[in-house]
Amino acid sequence: MRAWHRLPGRLVGVTRSAAAVIVVLWAGMALALDPSEMLDDPALEARARALDHELRCVKCQAESIASSNADWARDARAVVREMIAAGATDEEVRAEFLRLYGDFVLMNPPKQGWNLIVWLAGPALLLVGLGVVVAAQRHRNAGRDADALAPDEEARLKELLGEDA
Secondary structure (H helix, E strand, O other), rough: HHHHHOOHHHHHHHHHHHHHHHHHHHHHHHHOOOHHOOOOOHHHHHHHHHHHHHHEEEOOOOEEEOOOOHHHHOOOOOOOHHHHHHHHHHHHHHEEEHHOHHHEEEOOOOOHHHHHHHHHHHHHHHHHHHHHHHHHHHHHHHHHHHHHOHHHHHHHHHHOOOOOO
């Protein structure tokens, strides 16, 4: 009888699940960058990988081309490596992708022009919401003070109700 049969059932399930996760992660990493895509020079490859993390996959939109397995991302990684191998600087590679796809292709677009609106919209809406809450609270508290009777009105009310003052 095999040794794993003697383990508690729960542990066997966890072990199998962990093994499955490891296999899936390993396969994902293997698909992400084909060794034939890699540059021979480690310094150039490091530059290419850094650029891969800066550029957005326009197909996936929420992933960089470094982590995406989409065909477009694979092609973009190849273009980055071709340009670097041809002697292009990092800025020239970025400029080419910006020319083709606009600021959207950058994972961290510049905070200027229309992009500035996106960066400022969140904090601005938060401040507007805070202002609405403060104004509503003040309005609510102001209504309570207006409902209170003046001392002479309170005395007259007690007199009408027949209460002793």
